[in-house]
Amino acid sequence: MDIATIIGLVLGVGAVIFGVFSSGGVIDSFIDGASAGIVIGGAMGSLLTTYPLPDFVSGFKTFTLALKIPAMNIREIIEKIIELSNVARKEGLLSLEEAAADLDDPFLKKGILLIVDGTDPDLVRAIMETELVSIEGRHKKKIAFWDSFGAFGPAWGMIGTLIGLIVALGNLDNVATLGPTMAVCFITTLYGSLIANILCAPIAGNLKNQNESEMMIKEIMIEGLLSIQAGENPRVIEEKLKSFLAPVDRSIEDAGAEGGVEPV
Numbered sequence: 001m002d003i004a005t006i007i008g009l010v011l012g013v014g015a016v017i018f019g020v021f022s023s024g025g026v027i028d029s030f031i032d033g034a035s036a037g038i039v040i041g042g043a044m045g046s047l048l049t050t051y052p053l054p055d056f057v058s059g060f061k062t063f064t065l066a067l068k069i070p071a072m073n074i075r076e077i078i079e080k081i082i083e084l085s086n087v088a089r090k091e092g093l094l095s096l097e098e099a100a101a102d103l104d105d106p107f108l109k110k111g112i113l114l115i116v117d118g119t120d121p122d123l124v125r126a127i128m129e130t131e132l133v134s135i136e137g138r139h140k141k142k143i144a145f146w147d148s149f150g151a152f153g154p155a156w157g158m159i160g161t162l163i164g165l166i167v168a169l170g171n172l173d174n175v176a177t178l179g180p181t182m183a184v185c186f187i188t189t190l191y192g193s194l195i196a197n198i199l200c201a202p203i204a205g206n207l208k209n210q211n212e213s214e215m216m217i218k219e220i221m222i223e224g225l226l227s228i229q230a231g232e233n234p235r236v237i238e239e240k241l242k243s244f245l246a247p248v249d250r251s252i253e254d255a256g257a258e259g260g261v262e263p264v
Contacts, residue, residue, distance in 0.1 A: 012198040035188040042156035059145035081224035150200030157192020
């Protein structure tokens with residue numbers, strides 16, 4: 001579980017609560033059922049209008065993805081590909097079929113099996129990149145769900161505020177209720193802003209970062225697999241794949257000391 005995401009969400013809620021009490025406010029003054037109904041109900045209605053029911057349900061399920069730590073990072077993938085390149089260099093490409101059985105990543109496993117089957121390198125790249133585009137498209141669809149939710153929340157908050165203002169202006173003859181009514185008017189705007197800035201925008205940003213990392217990892221897989229298929233030296237493959245990393249992250253331990261990269 002990604003502790004940073006949890007801490008970020010807790011800090012966001014905590015900052016709002018701190019702001020309420022530090023300004024002398026009472027928490028009950030910031031709770032209004034009608035305002036919550038307008039914002040949440042309106043936003044949900046807009047989402048249901050935008051997305052089919054299965055996409056609506058699966059969109060909310062992606063919240064759990066933001067709480068997960070990626071199963072494998074870029075450095076681990078590079079080391080795994082170097083390990084596979086050593087296997088292929090020592091025992092031949094057909095030996096990779098056995099190595100593929102121990103892999104958890106279906107994308108990497110698919111690429112290895114294509115190579116083992118003797119698929120043309122250009123076709124391997126085309127197949128893998130087509131799947132890469134498909135994966136990214138699904139990711140962007142989920143990210144767009146949270147972007148939409150983040151846009152609908154403040155919009156419905158403003159609608160609720162306008163409704164409240166209309167009611168308040170229609171009862172100007174009762175000055176005693178004007179202050180409380182105006183306060184409730186702005187609660188809907190507050191709710192919409194909280195939905196957008198504490199929940200939706202951070203989750204969308206988290207999923208975007210995860211998507212970018214996963215796309216880079218899969219691009220590394222494609223380049224690494226094609227390099228293995230071309231019979232390139234493991235050290236050359238390592239240097240090629242390390243170019244995807246920032247300079248400060250390129251000091252991958254020499255796997256040769258641990259049975260990894262085979263000395264030239």
